[in-house]
Amino acid sequence: MKRTTDPFEIDFRQKFELRDKVIVITGGCGLIGRAFCEALAQFGATVVVADIEVAQPEEFARLLEKKHQRPMLGFALDVIKKTNIIELKESILKKFGRIDGLVNGHQNKTHLKFEPFEQVSEENWDTVVEVNLKGTFLMCQIIGSFMAEQGHGSIVNIPSTYSVVAPNQNLYKGTSLGCPAAYSSSKGAIDSLSRYLASYWGAKGVRVNMITPHGVWNHHEEQFEKNFSNFSPLQRQSYNHEVAGALVYLMSDASSYVTGDNLLVEGGWTVW
Ligand SMILES: NC(=O)c1ccc[n+]([C@@H]2O[C@H](COP(=O)([O-])OP(=O)(O)OC[C@H]3O[C@@H](n4cnc5c(N)ncnc54)[C@H](O)[C@@H]3O)[C@@H](O)[C@H]2O)c1
Structure with a gap:
């Protein structure tokens, strides 16, 4: 890092530049994932769209390639399968020779949306925790360890407002919606895991933050x-596009002194 107190020596726009950075996004075909991919691509990143097969990550990567006129990668995987993630890492390194960023944007909750707490089955609880938490753990273990070994990298994990505060049950009055406890619980653990890794990998040059x-x-x-x-x-x-600016910041050198942070893009929900 440049050792100076003179801001005239610094190109602040350049700090947001993502050119030459290869960034993997799980859940890259999702509502927020798609905005993440496009925003990073607009700032110059090479984007790796990782998602389950039915979401067609290769197809979305082709759209990004066409729009940005440079190679991207789409990769079908299940984040709870370690072998899939090892294959993902190998494919990225074969195609681009580097990995600079990881965004864990996958989630599982929808099938539980309407299930009251009293009726949640163990099987459903396990599925949510496995995809959200274990998937994030495995991605960090395989891709994050690689970045720690190379000595630089940025990871962004995604908890939830409902791991910061409890859901206000009045929000769901008169609707068919709700937020399952397994979702909040798994997201709370993602917050703890992220803080742990920020401390664990700080000395290795890998920053770990949350949005x-x-x-x-x-x-x-x-x-x-x-x-x-x-x-x-x-x-x-x-x-979704309002969430993406935070990711550009956290993936870029503009946030070079930020780690272990949870950047809330929640419209002030938790402020009162
Ligand atoms: N949408 C919101 O308002 C909101 C609020 C708070 C937090 N979040 C979090 O932000 C992230 C993105 O949310 P979203 O609304 O875009 O969700 P989404 O459901 O639209 O996208 C999630 C993506 O994850 C993928 N996925 C599911 N299981 C997977 C698996 N086993 N392996 C790989 N990929 C898998 C899905 O195919 C999908 O493309 C999630 O972590 C979510 O919990 C969302």
Whole structure:
């Protein structure tokens, strides 16, 4: 890092540049994942879209390649399968020869959305915890360890507002929606894991941070949108593209002294 107190010596725009950085995004075909991929690509990154087969990550990577006129990679995997992640790492290194960033944007919760706590089966609990937490652990273990060995890298994990505060049950009044306890619990553990790794890999030049999105609009029920606005200081839901600026910052040298942080993109939800 440049040892100076003179800001005139610094190119602050350059700090946000992602050119030459190879960044892997799990859940890259998801609502937020797609915005993450496109935003990073616009700042020059080579994007690796990693998602389950049915989400067609290769297809989305082809769209990014076409738009940005440079090679990207789409890779079908299941984040709970270590062998898949080892294959992912090998494919990236074969194609691009480097890995500079990892974003764990995958999630599993939807099949539990309507299941009251009293009725959650052990099997459903295990599935959510396995995909969200173990998937993040394995990705960090395989890709993060590689970056620690090379001596630099940036990891962003995604907890949830509902690992920072409990869900306000009034939010769901008059709607068919809800937030499962397994989701909050798995996300709380992702927060702890991220802080652990920030400390563990700090000396190896790998920064580990979090982004907490909130209420990202996806054609929600009208009543939900209304309830949400009443509880939100900004009085509205967010959009996926509003989460992406935080990722550009955390993946770039603009955040070179930031690690172990949870950047809340939640419209002030937890402020009152
Ligand atoms: N949408 C929100 O309002 C919100 C709020 C807080 C936190 N988050 C978190 O942000 C992240 C992205 O959320 P989203 O709304 O884009 O979710 P999404 O459901 O749209 O996308 C999740 C992606 O993960 C993929 N995925 C699921 N299981 C996988 C597996 N086993 N292996 C690999 N990929 C798998 C899915 O195919 C999907 O593309 C998630 O971690 C979510 O918990 C979202």
